[in-house]
Amino acid sequence: MSNLSENKIEQPVLIVEGKLSDNERMKEESNFLRGTIAEDLKDRMTGGFTSDNSQLIRVHGMYQQDDRDIRAERQKQKLEPLHNVMLRARMPGGIIKPEQWLAIDKFADDYTSYGSIRLTTRQTFQFHGVLKPNIKLMHQTLNKIGIDSIATAGDVNRNVLCTSNPIESELHQEAYEWATKLSEHLLPKSRAYAEIWLDEEKIETTEVEPILGKTYLPRKFKTTVVIPPKNDIDVHANDLNFVAIAENGKLVGFNVLVGGGLAMTHGDKSTYPRRADDFGYIPLDKTLEVAEAVVTTQRDWGNRVNRKNAKTKYTLDRVGIDTFKAEVEKRAGVIFAESRAYEFTSRGDSFGWVAGIDGKHHLSLFIENGRILDFLNKPLKTGVAEIAKIHKGDFRMTANQNLIIAGVAEADKAQIEQIARDHGLLDDTVSSQRENSMACVAFPTCPLAMAEAERYLPQLVTDVETILAKHDVADENIILRVTGCPNGCGRAMLAEIGLIGKGPGKYNMYLGGNVGGTRIPKLYKENVNEEGVLTEIDTLVARWSSERNDNEGFGDFTIRTKIVSEVKISKRDFHD
Ligand code: SRM
Ligand code: SF4
Numbered sequence: 001m002s003n004l005s006e007n008k009i010e011q012p013v014l015i016v017e018g019k020l021s022d023n024e025r026m027k028e029e030s031n032f033l034r035g036t037i038a039e040d041l042k043d044r045m046t047g048g049f050t051s052d053n054s055q056l057i058r059v060h061g062m063y064q065q066d067d068r069d070i071r072a073e074r075q076k077q078k079l080e081p082l083h084n085v086m087l088r089a090r091m092p093g094g095i096i097k098p099e100q101w102l103a104i105d106k107f108a109d110d111y112t113s114y115g116s117i118r119l120t121t122r123q124t125f126q127f128h129g130v131l132k133p134n135i136k137l138m139h140q141t142l143n144k145i146g147i148d149s150i151a152t153a154g155d156v157n158r159n160v161l162c163t164s165n166p167i168e169s170e171l172h173q174e175a176y177e178w179a180t181k182l183s184e185h186l187l188p189k190s191r192a193y194a195e196i197w198l199d200e201e202k203i204e205t206t207e208v209e210p211i212l213g214k215t216y217l218p219r220k221f222k223t224t225v226v227i228p229p230k231n232d233i234d235v236h237a238n239d240l241n242f243v244a245i246a247e248n249g250k251l252v253g254f255n256v257l258v259g260g261g262l263a264m265t266h267g268d269k270s271t272y273p274r275r276a277d278d279f280g281y282i283p284l285d286k287t288l289e290v291a292e293a294v295v296t297t298q299r300d301w302g303n304r305v306n307r308k309n310a311k312t313k314y315t316l317d318r319v320g321i322d323t324f325k326a327e328v329e330k331r332a333g334v335i336f337a338e339s340r341a342y343e344f345t346s347r348g349d350s351f352g353w354v355a356g357i358d359g360k361h362h363l364s365l366f367i368e369n370g371r372i373l374d375f376l377n378k379p380l381k382t383g384v385a386e387i388a389k390i391h392k393g394d395f396r397m398t399a400n401q402n403l404i405i406a407g408v409a410e411a412d413k414a415q416i417e418q419i420a421r422d423h424g425l426l427d428d429t430v431s432s433q434r435e436n437s438m439a440c441v442a443f444p445t446c447p448l449a450m451a452e453a454e455r456y457l458p459q460l461v462t463d464v465e466t467i468l469a470k471h472d473v474a475d476e477n478i479i480l481r482v483t484g485c486p487n488g489c490g491r492a493m494l495a496e497i498g499l500i501g502k503g504p505g506k507y508n509m510y511l512g513g514n515v516g517g518t519r520i521p522k523l524y525k526e527n528v529n530e531e532g533v534l535t536e537i538d539t540l541v542a543r544w545s546s547e548r549n550d551n552e553g554f555g556d557f558t559i560r561t562k563i564v565s566e567v568k569i570s571k572r573d574f575h576d
Contacts, residue, residue: 016306020305023055027155032214033056033059033193034192035052035053037196038196040053041196047080047083059150059156059216060192061088061090061148061150061151061152062085062135063153065445066083083132084131085135086127088153089124090124090148090151091124092180093160095395096397098388098389098392100147101385101388102389103142103144104117104142105117105381108381111138112127113128113131117372117373117381118372119372119397119398121370121401122161122399123397123399124397139197140198143198150188154216155219156212157182157212157221158220158222160179160224162175162176162179164349164396164404165350165354165364166396167354168356168357169360170358171250174250175226178242178287182223182287185288185292186211186223186292188209189208189210213299215304219302221311223239223242224242225241227244228342231517232348232399234347234491234517235344236260236275236494237491237493238260239261241258241260243255245340256280256282257278259274259313259324260275265486270308271308272575274313274317275570281338296331301324303318345515347479347517348400348436351364351430352364352426353417360407361413362396362405364402366427367403367425368457372403383423387425390412390419391412394406433461434461436479437460438481439481440482442454449484450485450501451502451506452501456530460530461480467534467538471542473541478541479497481495481499483500486508492510494513494519496513496515496521496555497510498513505529506528507527507528509523510523512564514555515553515555520570524536524558540558544557
């Protein structure tokens with residue numbers, strides 16, 4: 001699992017010297033994340049924020065966007081882009097209560113231009129299309145129901161993930177509590193959010209961010225708590241992972257994995273997706289110390305000159321894993337023990353009902369692309385709201401963009417199931433292929449999209465289902481993920497087939513991820529159009545169906561038969 005010995009370097013460069021990136025100046029001058037956001041908010045001459053503020057609002061959980069479908073038309077009419085913000089909430093472990101759901105459901109109807117709630121690959125929801133005059137109202141509405149959006153974007157520790165399926169309720173509850181503690185512990189301490197959005201009193205202090213520092217982290221940082229054998233939160237996409245180790249159903253400690261991340265830039269070989277490395281086992285009472293030590297080591301050693309090489313994964317490869325780990329041990333006052341044994345056997349969500357050990361029942365609903373909206377003949381949004389009106393447990397958003405209705409008493413099962421069925425939230429005809437396919441948002445809201453993803457996936461899956469049936473493997477599935485650009489938000493870089501947008505209608509095709517999510521796929525074909533994608537998948541599935549070993553997954557097959565070579569160490573193998 002670890003590649004410690006293979007990755008030694010002689011003289012580690014702990015700090016990259018050079019002209020700091022402009023984001024560093026912006027953070028330094030921001031007065032702990034305030035900038036001039038409050039003044040900018042009052043300026044109604046433009047629907048947007050000025051350049052520094054448009055970056056700073058990210059740490060408050062918002063991105064400035066415009067609808068790309070109408071951008072050219074507005075340009076022709078000499079109008080500024082129809083600026084709005086996307087909000088991403090902070091929901092450690094993805095848990096949301098029914099009354100909170102009803103409030104966000106109403107806000108989406110009343111104040112967002114798309115009218116949807118979008119479940120994300122990191123266990124939270126996004127509103128798309130909130131206009132400037134409604135932003136403050138949005139934060140105040142959320143605040144009233146106990147939700148904030150602090151640090152869900154920007155150079156900070158983001159929403160902390162936790163395995164979502166609460167089959168083993170006690171263990172899940174403990175893991176969830178750690179996810180929440182980690183989230184709180186690593187949050188910015190600045191009061192900027194409360195002052196700007198909630199109108200709280202300005203307290204004059206020379207604020208110190210004891211963990212994050214005045215200029216925060218060099219780049220975004222992602223943390224998870226995972227309960228094997230499920231790897232639903234995809235540890236290798238994350239900077240810092242706590243793998244739950246249980247004895248007799250009780251959490252006793254964590255294996256710590258550091259340095260995962262999936263983004264890269266087309267044509268830039270200094271960037272690559274990378275798995276996290278195994279640092280070893282720690283007892284529970286050292287969890288926060290270790291988290292803080294990893295974060296502060298990355299804070300001090302991360303590359304603040306080149307943002308493309310700023311994430312923890314590059315720091316590890318630059319300074320060497322042994323050096324980074326020794327520094328974490330020093331700062332945390334802990335020696336990592338040998339990792340305890342565990343295995344990841346699945347990543348997808350298991351749909352339908354499961355019974356928890358506490359006698360409660362949980363219903364996992366498949367939500368295609370995580371888009372909760374009233375579609376024609378499929379009023380998903382109304383359906384979830386109807387359930388929220390009678391549900392006594394909670395909802396859990398999964399890292400695969402799905403929704404679990406958790407904690408249902410036996411007596412309430414039938415009614416909840418009926419509502420779900422009536423609104424298209426529960427559909428026995430959905431194939432396992434569809435359930436194991438995922439796409440990022442991409443067009444029309446994402447400014448970085450190069451190709452379609454969310455709007456492309458449904459038809460692509462239908463076509464792949466036809467291919468699987470043609471080759472007598474209709475009941476099987478391939479982990480298929482599409483992202484509109486190489487940033488990897490739909491985690492295509494951990495898929496068995498990953499499609500990465502290259503340009504309109506064009507994708508780079510990667511093969512070779514595995515079911516447990518522990519292998520990075522490798523480039524197979526470049527610049528393939530949608531028809532070409534299907535032709536390639538058809539040829540590959542034909543071979544898989546006829547030449548595979550017993551129970552051999554598609555990704556494993558492509559590696560064994562050398563259709564692509566295996567990526568063992570990303571820095572060395574990914575671009576070779
Ligand atoms: Fe992401 C940027 C959407 C998960 C790597 N991501 C964006 C932005 C905000 C575009 C932007 O910067 O202006 C996208 C907004 C689209 C929209 O209109 O909503 C966006 N990312 C998403 C979401 C909503 C995808 C989804 O379909 O669910 C996910 C929200 C997660 C959340 O709730 O916090 C999302 N993004 C991811 C993941 C997957 C994960 O974390 O499990 C990754 C890859 C893992 C990783 O970080 O390596 C990811 N997003 C990025 C990157 C590349 C970061 C890097 O290391 O270079 C960017 C661009 C950037 O930061 O410069 C980005
Ligand atoms: Fe946008 Fe690219 Fe992320 Fe897709 S992968 S949401 S296109 S940034």
